[in-house]
Amino acid sequence: MLEVKKRTVDQIVVIDLAGRIDGSDSCREIHDVFKQSLDDGIRKFVVDFQNVGWINSLGVGFLAAAAVSASNQDAVVRLTGMTSRVGSVLRACGVVPHVWKDFTDEEAAVASFN
Numbered sequence: 001m002l003e004v005k006k007r008t009v010d011q012i013v014v015i016d017l018a019g020r021i022d023g024s025d026s027c028r029e030i031h032d033v034f035k036q037s038l039d040d041g042i043r044k045f046v047v048d049f050q051n052v053g054w055i056n057s058l059g060v061g062f063l064a065a066a067a068v069s070a071s072n073q074d075a076v077v078r079l080t081g082m083t084s085r086v087g088s089v090l091r092a093c094g095v096v097p098h099v100w101k102d103f104t105d106e107e108a109a110v111a112s113f114n
Contacts, residue, residue: 004030013033022059023058038069078101079096
């Protein structure tokens with residue numbers, strides 16, 4: 001099960017994820033948060049993986065769909081807080097660093113927009 005929380009820091013949407021990103025129906029919420037934020041005019045995002053213990057290729061697919069929606073609307077997405085396991089999967093799939101840049105912490109990711 002995946003928990004998705006959205007908050008705003010300096011006009012940047014921070015999406016906090018917790019649990020497993022496994023392609024289940026709960027992962028659709030990631031895309032929904034991006035879509036709603038994009039509809040609201042937000043173009044800067046940080047996705048925090050600090051509390052994600054596991055991701056598989058289906059989960060990466062949900063993230064990729066969100067990336068396409070974001071890039072089609074000139075949005076920028078940064079990743080932070082990846083565990084070594086999650087980071088390994090995202091790197092193996094080519095998502096990091098080719099699609100998204102990753103940062104060691106939220107503060108650095110937010111500061112990268114300035």
